[in-house]
Amino acid sequence: MTDHPRATGAKSLYVQDARTRRRNAAEKRFRAYGLTAIVIACTMLAVLVFTIVRDGSGAFRQTYLSIPVALDAQVLDPKGNRDPAEMAGVLTLSYGQVLDRALDAAVAGLDLQIEGLESGDIDGLISRDASAQLRDRVLADPDLVGQTVDVNVLANGRIDGYFKGRVTMETAARDANTSPAQLMLADELVKAGLLVTRFNAGFLTAADASDQRPEAAGVGVAILGSLYMMLVVLVLAVPIGVAASIYLEEFAPRSRWTDLIEVNIANLAAVPSIVFGILGLAVFINFAGLPASAPIVGGLVLTLMTLPTIIIATRAALKAVPPSIRDAALGVGASRMQTVFHHVLPLAAPGILTGTIIGLAQALGETAPLLLIGMVAFVREFPAAPPEGLFDPASALPVQVYNWTQRSDPAFVERASGAIIVLLIFLLCMNLLAIFLRRKFERRW
Amino acid sequence: REQVQVAGSSTVLPYSTIVAELFGENTDFGTPVIESGGSSTGLRRFCEGVGENTIDIANSSRQIRDSEVEECAANGVTDIMEVRIGYDGIVFASAQSGASFAFTPADWFNALSAKVVRDGAIVDNTAASWAEVNPELADQEILAFVPGTRHGTREVFDEKVIAQGCEDSGALEVFTAELGEEEAEAACMTLRTDGRSVDIDGDYTETLARIGSSPNGIGVFGLSFYENNMDTLQVATMSGVTPSTETIASGEYPVSRPLFIYVKKAHIGVIPGVKEFAEFFVSDAIAGPDGPLAAYGLVSDPELASVQQAVADETTMQ
Amino acid sequence: MYDTIRSESAVSQQDIKISARDVQVFYGEKQAIKDLNVEILDKTVTAFIGPSGCGKSTFLRCINRMNDTIDSARIAGRITIDGEDIYDRRIDPVQLRAKVGMVFQKPNPFPKSIYDNVAYGPRIHGLARGKAELDEIVERSLRGAALWNEVKDRLSEPGTGLSGGQQQRLCIARAVATSPEVLLMDEPCSALDPIATSQVEELIEQLRTQFSVVIVTHSMQQAARVSQKTAFFHLGNLVEYGDTDDIFTKPRDSRTEAYISGRIG
Amino acid sequence: MYDTIRSESAVSQQDIKISARDVQVFYGEKQAIKDLNVEILDKTVTAFIGPSGCGKSTFLRCINRMNDTIDSARIAGRITIDGEDIYDRRIDPVQLRAKVGMVFQKPNPFPKSIYDNVAYGPRIHGLARGKAELDEIVERSLRGAALWNEVKDRLSEPGTGLSGGQQQRLCIARAVATSPEVLLMDEPCSALDPIATSQVEELIEQLRTQFSVVIVTHSMQQAARVSQKTAFFHLGNLVEYGDTDDIFTKPRDSRTEAYISGRIG
Amino acid sequence: MPMSWALLAAILLAVAGFLLGRSRAHATAAQDVRTLHSRPAYHGMNAALAVMLPALVVLILASGLRMSGVIPVASGPVAGLLALAAAVAGLGWAVTRAGRGFRARNSVERMVLGLMIFCSMIAIATTIGIVLSLIFETISFFRQYSLADFFFSTVWSPRFEGNSRLGMLPLLWGTLYISFIALLVAVPIGLLAAIYLSEYASPRLRSIAKPAVEVLAGIPTIVYGLFALVTVGPMLRDWIAQPLGLGNSGSSVMTAGLVMGIMLIPFVSSLSDDIINAVPQSLRDGALGLGSTPSETVRSVVLPAALPGIVGAILLAASRAIGETMIVVLGAGAAATISANPFEAMTTITVKIVSQLTGDNDFSSPETLVAFALGLTLFVITLGLNVIALIIVRKYREQYE
Numbered sequence A: 001m002t003d004h005p006r007a008t009g010a011k012s013l014y015v016q017d018a019r020t021r022r023r024n025a026a027e028k029r030f031r032a033y034g035l036t037a038i039v040i041a042c043t044m045l046a047v048l049v050f051t052i053v054r055d056g057s058g059a060f061r062q063t064y065l066s067i068p069v070a071l072d073a074q075v076l077d078p079k080g081n082r083d084p085a086e087m088a089g090v091l092t093l094s095y096g097q098v099l100d101r102a103l104d105a106a107v108a109g110l111d112l113q114i115e116g117l118e119s120g121d122i123d124g125l126i127s128r129d130a131s132a133q134l135r136d137r138v139l140a141d142p143d144l145v146g147q148t149v150d151v152n153v154l155a156n157g158r159i160d161g162y163f164k165g166r167v168t169m170e171t172a173a174r175d176a177n178t179s180p181a182q183l184m185l186a187d188e189l190v191k192a193g194l195l196v197t198r199f200n201a202g203f204l205t206a207a208d209a210s211d212q213r214p215e216a217a218g219v220g221v222a223i224l225g226s227l228y229m230m231l232v233v234l235v236l237a238v239p240i241g242v243a244a245s246i247y248l249e250e251f252a253p254r255s256r257w258t259d260l261i262e263v264n265i266a267n268l269a270a271v272p273s274i275v276f277g278i279l280g281l282a283v284f285i286n287f288a289g290l291p292a293s294a295p296i297v298g299g300l301v302l303t304l305m306t307l308p309t310i311i312i313a314t315r316a317a318l319k320a321v322p323p324s325i326r327d328a329a330l331g332v333g334a335s336r337m338q339t340v341f342h343h344v345l346p347l348a349a350p351g352i353l354t355g356t357i358i359g360l361a362q363a364l365g366e367t368a369p370l371l372l373i374g375m376v377a378f379v380r381e382f383p384a385a386p387p388e389g390l391f392d393p394a395s396a397l398p399v400q401v402y403n404w405t406q407r408s409d410p411a412f413v414e415r416a417s418g419a420i421i422v423l424l425i426f427l428l429c430m431n432l433l434a435i436f437l438r439r440k441f442e443r444r445w
Numbered sequence B: 001r002e003q004v005q006v007a008g009s010s011t012v013l014p015y016s017t018i019v020a021e022l023f024g025e026n027t028d029f030g031t032p033v034i035e036s037g038g039s040s041t042g043l044r045r046f047c048e049g050v051g052e053n054t055i056d057i058a059n060s061s062r063q064i065r066d067s068e069v070e071e072c073a074a075n076g077v078t079d080i081m082e083v084r085i086g087y088d089g090i091v092f093a094s095a096q097s098g099a100s101f102a103f104t105p106a107d108w109f110n111a112l113s114a115k116v117v118r119d120g121a122i123v124d125n126t127a128a129s130w131a132e133v134n135p136e137l138a139d140q141e142i143l144a145f146v147p148g149t150r151h152g153t154r155e156v157f158d159e160k161v162i163a164q165g166c167e168d169s170g171a172l173e174v175f176t177a178e179l180g181e182e183e184a185e186a187a188c189m190t191l192r193t194d195g196r197s198v199d200i201d202g203d204y205t206e207t208l209a210r211i212g213s214s215p216n217g218i219g220v221f222g223l224s225f226y227e228n229n230m231d232t233l234q235v236a237t238m239s240g241v242t243p244s245t246e247t248i249a250s251g252e253y254p255v256s257r258p259l260f261i262y263v264k265k266a267h268i269g270v271i272p273g274v275k276e277f278a279e280f281f282v283s284d285a286i287a288g289p290d291g292p293l294a295a296y297g298l299v300s301d302p303e304l305a306s307v308q309q310a311v312a313d314e315t316t317m318q
Numbered sequence C, D: 001m002y003d004t005i006r007s008e009s010a011v012s013q014q015d016i017k018i019s020a021r022d023v024q025v026f027y028g029e030k031q032a033i034k035d036l037n038v039e040i041l042d043k044t045v046t047a048f049i050g051p052s053g054c055g056k057s058t059f060l061r062c063i064n065r066m067n068d069t070i071d072s073a074r075i076a077g078r079i080t081i082d083g084e085d086i087y088d089r090r091i092d093p094v095q096l097r098a099k100v101g102m103v104f105q106k107p108n109p110f111p112k113s114i115y116d117n118v119a120y121g122p123r124i125h126g127l128a129r130g131k132a133e134l135d136e137i138v139e140r141s142l143r144g145a146a147l148w149n150e151v152k153d154r155l156s157e158p159g160t161g162l163s164g165g166q167q168q169r170l171c172i173a174r175a176v177a178t179s180p181e182v183l184l185m186d187e188p189c190s191a192l193d194p195i196a197t198s199q200v201e202e203l204i205e206q207l208r209t210q211f212s213v214v215i216v217t218h219s220m221q222q223a224a225r226v227s228q229k230t231a232f233f234h235l236g237n238l239v240e241y242g243d244t245d246d247i248f249t250k251p252r253d254s255r256t257e258a259y260i261s262g263r264i265g
Numbered sequence E: 001m002p003m004s005w006a007l008l009a010a011i012l013l014a015v016a017g018f019l020l021g022r023s024r025a026h027a028t029a030a031q032d033v034r035t036l037h038s039r040p041a042y043h044g045m046n047a048a049l050a051v052m053l054p055a056l057v058v059l060i061l062a063s064g065l066r067m068s069g070v071i072p073v074a075s076g077p078v079a080g081l082l083a084l085a086a087a088v089a090g091l092g093w094a095v096t097r098a099g100r101g102f103r104a105r106n107s108v109e110r111m112v113l114g115l116m117i118f119c120s121m122i123a124i125a126t127t128i129g130i131v132l133s134l135i136f137e138t139i140s141f142f143r144q145y146s147l148a149d150f151f152f153s154t155v156w157s158p159r160f161e162g163n164s165r166l167g168m169l170p171l172l173w174g175t176l177y178i179s180f181i182a183l184l185v186a187v188p189i190g191l192l193a194a195i196y197l198s199e200y201a202s203p204r205l206r207s208i209a210k211p212a213v214e215v216l217a218g219i220p221t222i223v224y225g226l227f228a229l230v231t232v233g234p235m236l237r238d239w240i241a242q243p244l245g246l247g248n249s250g251s252s253v254m255t256a257g258l259v260m261g262i263m264l265i266p267f268v269s270s271l272s273d274d275i276i277n278a279v280p281q282s283l284r285d286g287a288l289g290l291g292s293t294p295s296e297t298v299r300s301v302v303l304p305a306a307l308p309g310i311v312g313a314i315l316l317a318a319s320r321a322i323g324e325t326m327i328v329v330l331g332a333g334a335a336a337t338i339s340a341n342p343f344e345a346m347t348t349i350t351v352k353i354v355s356q357l358t359g360d361n362d363f364s365s366p367e368t369l370v371a372f373a374l375g376l377t378l379f380v381i382t383l384g385l386n387v388i389a390l391i392i393v394r395k396y397r398e399q400y401e
């Protein structure tokens, strides 16, 4: 033993020898790499979130127009008997005319001088959605006909864009859908207090709207659809995934058969999500006869898609639990099932929760599989409360994002980013519990 | 089921949604559910059979093919109503900041075809700027964003612009002489792959974004898309004609295609609102020249009246 | 005391608690136990001695089928407890392990509170009718393992935060709490000071009145103090098995003698 | 032999290897070591004895700053090695630990091959110039730890597949392979049979000619056999420290006496 | 809905079964519960499961048959009654057996194990489902298109007029290339981040940074795609590709790979972090005690110990990379080319599956059906890769376990 070379050449510990210096430098570098990696990841996150918020915060504010409207009985109730059934025969187009007239009157009352202002410009201030709103209001209360009521309706998307900086005088000059005169009029109306920009609750509660009404589009149906799907995924994917992992990791004999299942699951993770859509269409809609566009089918497809992620994460976490803990429990006469549920599972919980977080994040943001089962759709009607609502047509948040990014009106860019913000908040809410639980379960041994 | 279910082409989608929205507002029927996913998916789902869990109407940016009709029939979908809802104009547009263009189909052929004819000989296309193709065009780098091969628009682009240009420029003759008839057609329509012609598999918003990051690019758009983005795009004329709903309806502007919806007759009377929706779709108030669809950029069908009649009569395809 | 034992050594069949016939254990290719035959008596303390790596732990783990958890381990032969073949298909290893408790060589407390560590066994076996009874079991077990005084104020702290010797005693308390019929202890006093050791030995002595105890130890003194029977292992063989004082005073095998006198290891 | 030691006990200042002044250690709220003062000599074996849970391991871990890895541990006071304060900001714990090796109470072999376990230290410290030299270090260390014969044919098998005592010796070999100046051994022989124990003790005796060795043990005999100095801990206090035979023959403190005679634990 | 009523009734029966089973067990045990084989709660659970399982099986079978039209919709009440009958039978069986000799725990555990096996069979069923839903269309694709051309041709150019060339090699190349670059970004960053989080970071930083990084996995891929298209693509083109003369394409393999790599970071970092965290502290202590620096400890002891889990995380990331569409469409373009130049536009199998499937082509033409063939081929290829990965991991692990 006596002739062992000395580990440290230097006598004093205060002085680092060359090798230690080198190793410490390597250590510092390694640490720096690690920190850099986190900084990179966080910076990217910051950049992405910043762009999303920058582009999307506008969706939460909206310009509204409030004017008194004379509800002309001649137009709205030609027969004059205030019978809602007959009044339903009056189309929104007529209500549009009523609104146009009211706005014309309001503008005329202001006595403005704007060069090049045409009557079409004035009417163009009102959203196309306004007439439907007014019609609904009148049909609900036919006695309003003949009166003059104050209405508060959405302003057209371009006007809204003007107050959000998306539309300028310069672009308006080139744009056939608006004109500088119209924008000047809008400025005047703001001064007169008829146009106001305020918080847009409708974005969160309203359904999708067509291309012509970006200002009216909201994520209400999409939120419900996503919520329903995530319920299905949560209820199915997590228990099934954890149960399957436990079986494979703790109970299954090591054999070709379990190898097969293992490879199989790893392979399922690599299946493009749209293929799960093909599967969903074939199995759940065509074979099992479930309705298309329904959250139940979406949830089932996403469950199948998320399962591999959860299983792989859970198995890795189970594998990481030291065998001595299993021995200890078995040694006092616990069954394997008890060992797993009392000791191994709690210790593997952080990993399981991480897998769940990542799996759900993926499921929440996925569009492609929904494409084939009819959920990438324009849905205006709200699904009912579960469980029946699971079978009603619904949209989903990523679908709304996907659809809106394809719309031609630039106003939808803002909506899409707004929907992404909602989606991220949704995701955070969903993960919060998991993150909290994970911190609770985390321990070293 | 309380709503009509529609699926198919993303080109028809915006029109369908506009109609569906109005239909829902103005009738007692539910607002139809309109799925996107392409004409192919739409027709596939349409042809899957008859029943509650199949769709009622397919949107298509092209006519249904015979093979598809056969497949439909094989699955029991025999009575199909074909409804032409109007025309979609296809325009060429570039960034507002750049030069403006007046194209002919031949320009496009000479700029984008893989092989061109120079001095009577077939050579690889090396043109780098539009001015090289046609001295009258601006000296701007050639960079075209054309629809990918999955888009129906590409078919129209190939036929009405590139093939037309091939013929107009006289290249077709040379190709036919050198390669034979069939090969010549293929040669006409093979685009260069050196990055000057970029296939866009996404949608028009992607094309727009690409023009945003490459301001030299010229993109292919639908008329309605352009009309909604006039502030950032300028449109090029084709053979001297500026695209608009009027010039397309009159046939002056050459590049356009019809859009269809296919209605499953077996669902009429079973699913509430199917026929009503189809009728509503092609009614004058909606699809007419002054209707909201035209306002959005759909070229109204000059023969709308006969279409309306066919829908009312539930006339099916033969 | 040794007199009684000696009379017991002429045992009738029913006094045999555990009997092993031709047991062989392999880890993969490596044979860890070769043709082992032994009969362990009820209400007796049996000591396993032998140099490190000779297969003591391996055999101990065979007795309550803990070797099932090692993938590479393979067992041949027949081990019976109370006449029942424990490797029989009808045997439920869980029930077996509840009956045959074990203290492992390396202390392995659960990453739970000290209380929960001890209460775990009684809980799953339903040994206590209420909280009070459970408390009592926990206290009794911890007292038996000579740990109560040190931890009585910190029962809710994690068992992994104890010192090495404390962990070892915790594991003893945990095993005792389920009141098994056979208790296998793999070097239970290796990290204990003499006093704690003697307390644990007292516990073993107590347990013996009812149960069968098998203890692995490297201390000849301890073996001599606590056990009535001793088995000497060497390189996977059970070299000699007999009454403890016979083994220590007049070993039959030369290897036993060499080991006891400190010449081979 | 004891004669030399006794003469060494009148040490001059420079012979002091480690000195601790007013060391206090807390785990969270709990104080594990109270006001400890001790001077550990170079080229000497110092034994720490005391009942389980009295703070021996805790103090040992202070000497090479392994307590840094326990979040809840907090240390006050001053420990110097060769006159240098090891909790000084300039001290690099890595270099410190290379100089002050440690064998832990619970054997913790790496999940690597036996060879790699032993070669790990020499590799990171660059102690071997080539494969041959490394082989030689590994063999020498394993021989020193009395494990070579048992494992020489299975060097490439995982260290975790060894028996408890073998793992313990593997950890000793691993620590010795880096040739530290101070070797801290926390109950290195707890799982070893007498022969292996005496071989390890021989190793310690050898190491002492060059290095300072601190050993925690529960065996008074072992302490008496291998150490020249003994420190007796009790409930977090260093009760008595002095020449080993003084402690064992004429303890000054009543608690020491009680412990040695086996009355308190 | 009579079936949901039946379900509700079954749940109530299960609760009743639990209570009954338990009290019966208590009763037979008289004073000493120890005389029972299993704890009374297990007798209860056994009864509950014995009620629920048959009822559920009947209900699921019935609703499956009803949905697919084998039995009439009106058969709901019959099915409900059947389910209830099954539940009652289960209850009777379980309650009569509850008592001293009955091995209720084993029975419960057998049922739970059965459920677990059933759950893991879902993976197999999914695979079979996928293969079945792809195979018929794939066959009809190969009826119309030559097998050899599909597998070995290097030209991908679908056309509306027919005469398409549908060679998958360029797509396969693009898939592998882009995934490779993505992993090149994600694996080092993710692993280093995981190591930093679990070994160095303060608990505070960790508790913030880890969930934050996980958000990266939740951002819809379209955001990444647009980020690639609008920011990263032009940046790479203007600052790297053009100055180096590597082309001037706004979309490139590099763009898509980089951006996708960012998306994949949390897959590697979060899962690995959990696994690394689960490595016992005593191993770290062992290495640190020998004088190794924390980074040496991590590299030579902790990582090898955590390896199986980390490999799982990386495979998951790789899988995600292969399956991604939006980022590739917007970042790498739609051009199917084979080239080694990372600054050139390429595309992947997945992208083409989506685009051909959701395009405007004739749905029974090879141009559309090729999507199914591509899907199946990709399935087989990844299967092969996974088998190889498994074998490699096994080899490596054998050394240590």
Ligand SMILES: Nc1ncnc2c1ncn2[C@@H]1O[C@H](COP(=O)(O)OP(=O)(O)OP(=O)(O)O)[C@@H](O)[C@H]1O
Pocket (backbone or CB within 6 Å): C160, C161, C162, C163, C164, C165, C166, C191, D027, D030, D032, D051, D052, D053, D054, D055, D056, D057, D058, D059, D070, D072, D105
């Ligand atoms: N990580 C920890 N957290 C909290 N308390 C601890 C921790 N480690 C040790 N202790 C406590 O500190 C005291 C001293 O422990 P230490 O491990 O130093 O004892 P020891 O003298 O080594 O005993 P043994 O001989 O049993 O190993 C004990 O009471 C123990 O319970």
Ligand SMILES: Nc1ncnc2c1ncn2[C@@H]1O[C@H](COP(=O)(O)OP(=O)(O)OP(=O)(O)O)[C@@H](O)[C@H]1O
Pocket (backbone or CB within 6 Å): C027, C030, C032, C051, C052, C053, C054, C055, C056, C057, C058, C059, C070, C072, C105, D160, D161, D162, D163, D164, D165, D166, D167, D191
């Ligand atoms: N899991 C395993 N895989 C492979 N070999 C093993 C395993 N466990 C033990 N062995 C080997 O089997 C033999 C017997 O080991 P065992 O643990 O039974 O020894 P032991 O008598 O308990 O020794 P100790 O007193 O050191 O604990 C040893 O040679 C050991 O190396």
Ligand SMILES: [Mg+2]
Pocket (backbone or CB within 6 Å): C056, C057, C058, C105, C186, D163, D164, D165
């Ligand atoms: Mg052992």
Ligand SMILES: [Mg+2]
Pocket (backbone or CB within 6 Å): C163, C164, C165, D056, D057, D058, D105, D186
């Ligand atoms: Mg200790």
